[in-house]
Amino acid sequence: MSYRRIRGLVSVVVPAYNSARYIRTCINSLVKQSYPHIEIIIVNDASSDRTANVIQNWKKSTGARLASRGRIAVAVLPRNTGFSGAITMGMFLSEGEFIAIQDADDLSHPDRFKKQVQFLRDHPEVGLVGTNYAAFKSGSFKNQEIANWIRFGNEIKETYAAGGHCICHGTIMFRGSIFDQIGGPTRRIEGAEDYEFIVRCIENGITVENLPDVLYYYRNHALQRSRKYFGKTEKKGRWK
Structure with a gap:
């Protein structure tokens, strides 16, 4: 018997590790989505900072008023499982026909999910769709740089076949x-x-695609995960 998913529901998985500085604005960008049928699954990966407190305070002060926009679930892991472990846990908890990813220090455009769901409905042959995005330095949201390494159509498969990355x-x-x-x-390749x-x-055999619209905002800051593996000069957004 196959797992039955809820038609039309978007399950948004937010892996959070020591994300106290940014998790509140991240969640706010999700509950303000124009697509109404969502569930937000925050996986607190045994954070050692105030991430748990910030989430709890958000739920008390804002969550009750905004929870009508979608269900909000928080899973607190007893020990740190790492990036892939936290995301996979969130996916196991998901009930949606669609699963979306949102990094805890980033933001989504209000129409992101609406446009992605519509694209997947209009293109049943496509299984996964990303979007273009703009990067910004923390504290300077208006100064954005649009990514130039995202690829579209047949170029995506060709890029990955050559060992590149473009989503x-x-x-x-x-x-x-x-x-x-x-x-x-996977947990076999840490950092990639x-x-x-x-x-x-x-x-x-799954067809993947990108939307050209800038529907995501990638925050550059000193504590982001990618710096551990690729340093300060790594291409923006390739690995969070």
Whole structure:
């Protein structure tokens, strides 16, 4: 018997580790989505900062008023499982026909989910869709730089076949059936889990695409995960 997913529901998975500074604005960008049928799944990956307190305070002060826009669930892991572990846990908890990813320090455009859901409905042959995005330095949201490494159409498959990367992981939405079929990101390749997940989708015959619209805002800051693996000069947004 296959897992039955709720038609039209978008399950937004937000992995959060020591994200106290940014998690509140992240959640606010999700509850303000123009697409109404969502559930937000925050996976607190055993944070050692005030992430848990910030989420709890948000739920008390703002969550009650905005919770009508969608269900909000928080999973607190007893020990740190890492990026792929937290995301996979959120995917296991998801009930939606669609699963979206949102990094805890980033923001989504209000129409992001509406446009991605519509694209997947209009293109049943596509299983996963990302978007273009704009990067900004923390504290300077208006000074944005639009990404120039995102690719579209046939160029996507060609890029991955050549060992490249051209889909920003935080922007993706995919059919929940894909997770039920191939699982979540690997724990074998630390720092490139998102890359491996896209490659595995392609290897399993899943068509992937990007929207040219800037529907995601990528925050550059000193504590972001990518700096641990790729340093300060790594291409913006390739790995969070």
